Amino acid sequence: MKDTSDVTILAIESSCDETAAAVVKNGREVCSNVISSQIALHTLYGGVVPELASRKHIEKINQVITQALEEADVTLDDIDAVGVTYGPGLVGALLVGVAEAKAICWARSIPLVGVHHIEGHISANYIAHKDLEPPFACLVVSGGHTHLVVVRDYGDYEIIGKTRDDAAGEAFDKVARAIGLGYPGGPKIDKAAREGNADAIRFPRAKVGDSVYDFSFSGLKSAVLNYLNDARMKGQEISVPDVAASFQKAVVDVLTDHAMHAVDEYGFKTFALAGGVASNSALRASMEKACSARGVRLCCPPPILCTDNAAMIGAAAYYDYRRGIRSDLTLNAVPGLKLGER
Amino acid sequence: MKILALDSSGMAATVAIAGDDRLLAEFTVNYKKTHSQTLLPMLSQAADMIELDLKTIDAVAVAGGPGSFTGLRIGSATAKGIGLALEKPLVHVPTLEALAWNFWGCQDLICPMMDARREEVYCGIYTFEEGRLRVIADQEALPVRKLAERLNAMGKKVILLGDGSKVHEALLRELLTAPALFAPAHLREQRASSVAACAMEYIRAGKTESAADHRPTYLRVSQAERERALREQAKKEKE
Numbered sequence: 085m086k087d088t089s090d091v092t093i094l095a096i097e098s099s100c101d102e103t104a105a106a107v108v109k110n111g112r113e114v115c116s117n118v119i120s121s122q123i124a125l126h127t128l129y130g131g132v133v134p135e136l137a138s139r140k141h142i143e144k145i146n147q148v149i150t151q152a153l154e155e156a157d158v159t160l161d162d163i164d165a166v167g168v169t170y171g172p173g174l175v176g177a178l179l180v181g182v183a184e185a186k187a188i189c190w191a192r193s194i195p196l197v198g199v200h201h202i203e204g205h206i207s208a209n210y211i212a213h214k215d216l217e218p219p220f221a222c223l224v225v226s227g228g229h230t231h232l233v234v235v236r237d238y239g240d241y242e243i244i245g246k247t248r249d250d251a252a253g254e255a256f257d258k259v260a261r262a263i264g265l266g267y268p269g270g271p272k273i274d275k276a277a278r279e280g281n282a283d284a285i286r287f288p289r290a291k292v293g294d295s296v297y298d299f300s301f302s303g304l305k306s307a308v309l310n311y312l313n314d315a316r317m318k319g320q321e322i323s324v325p326d327v328a329a330s331f332q333k334a335v336v337d338v339l340t341d342h343a344m345h346a347v348d349e350y351g352f353k354t355f356a357l358a359g360g361v362a363s364n365s366a367l368r369a370s371m372e373k374a375c376s377a378r379g380v381r382l383c384c385p386p387p388i389l390c391t392d393n394a395a396m397i398g399a400a401a402y403y404d405y406r407r408g409i410r411s412d413l414t415l416n417a418v419p420g421l422k423l424g425e426r
Numbered sequence: 427m428k429i430l431a432l433d434s435s436g437m438a439a440t441v442a443i444a445g446d447d448r449l450l451a452e453f454t455v456n457y458k459k460t461h462s463q464t465l466l467p468m469l470s471q472a473a474d475m476i477e478l479d480l481k482t483i484d485a486v487a488v489a490g491g492p493g494s495f496t497g498l499r500i501g502s503a504t505a506k507g508i509g510l511a512l513e514k515p516l517v518h519v520p521t522l523e524a525l526a527w528n529f530w531g532c533q534d535l536i537c538p539m540m541d542a543r544r545e546e547v548y549c550g551i552y553t554f555e556e557g558r559l560r561v562i563a564d565q566e567a568l569p570v571r572k573l574a575e576r577l578n579a580m581g582k583k584v585i586l587l588g589d590g591s592k593v594h595e596a597l598l599r600e601l602l603t604a605p606a607l608f609a610p611a612h613l614r615e616q617r618a619s620s621v622a623a624c625a626m627e628y629i630r631a632g633k634t635e636s637a638a639d640h641r642p643t644y645l646r647v648s649q650a651e652r653e654r655a656l657r658e659q660a661k662k663e664k665e
Contacts, residue, residue, distance in 0.1 A: 186504070
């Protein structure tokens, strides 16, 4: 007999270049977490091509969902709700997951919960740290987002800082391209930086005038590009590991500095990292050091839950589901969806 | 046999539920709202009206392209989701063939076309012989001028339909020497009942596919692929 108090959620994520589905029990237990990555395809173009991403999603989505159900050893009969990312992200990509989820829910009379992608990233921490409960502060850093968020309660967020221009991960991608490391930039810079001297070049740490929490990375990116141009004009040799390490340190310094400012001001005892850039080894090390100096607990999901995945959507959907949130058949993809809005 | 049919390839969103010898329900909306918000609620309402037990459905038919890339994917993902949930096969109906079914039985040429931008249309040329659809020119993307030349060369009476016939009406009237009729609004655009009728023939011929395998037919590569191919070609020529 199925425990009636258990809530089993099938989650679907297709907001960018990963087609993903997962089965998650009670928001914390991952029964399956299937990700079909398109990285190899987009590498040919040096970045994510929205139309190609959408085409790949539709080719893979049923297989990914079926695999997630099989690996969890469940059928749709066991599913209490379907959670699906409906924003933010690439509209054409999001629409595939949203249309698929709605159709499944309609055909089988299963409740539907539309989930915010960033809420998913934050909720990955609930899976990785079973005892973690709000309130806490969270730094969400990925290819599309750089948010400093106060998690007041489940589903209750306050964004205290965000990027004014490029996302941190975007800066990684652009710099990686400029120094010939290619796509995806994050892991490649992380790797190259290990061989380099992070103090070799002093890149700027941008302050956003009227906010201690907002970020700006386009100036840093330009500084790197200027440095490269300058060196090339002067015929100086460029050390890729040094540039990678110095650039990475500039990003990590700013992220850590802002995060700790929030910790000091709000007095949080727990700080969480989330998003693809949370896998960056230098960021983890820097945050670990800063948090431990303050006696603050640092939470960070393993890389498989930092990258775009559906398990995190299942975790977020569970807490939305518990609060009675349901989406109807008119649910649409909202590419610019704001955190905390529906 | 009972099938669900849907088409969101063009301006209209349209759904139908059809039995062997009866069109049970059809719902077509040609309004500004996005197909993402309308298609499934329409299907749900149509099903409710006829107290449809979804278990009694034999297949899900979808206009599989060409058409608006996003529109096609909304229809495909909806059909794939239903197919997965009900464990039913899909029928991939070529969009322009389904449009030709709006003029079932017509022995003149039938030329459905959808605006494909860049002065092109997705088009095909069909006719009915003894009530059976015959494909004279399979669906493809063509410049409007080329299509007009082709129809003129055939020199036969032709019925033009599809949103492309409206968008390019002035140019077509100027170019066409073959006798042509422009379809009126009620027959011009996609109708899921036509998708269903066409799908019945496909099912009888054993042409179904699994929901997992289904993917739309775009008839065009993406812009990024096109540009990359041009770059690669330029590189080759340089070498």
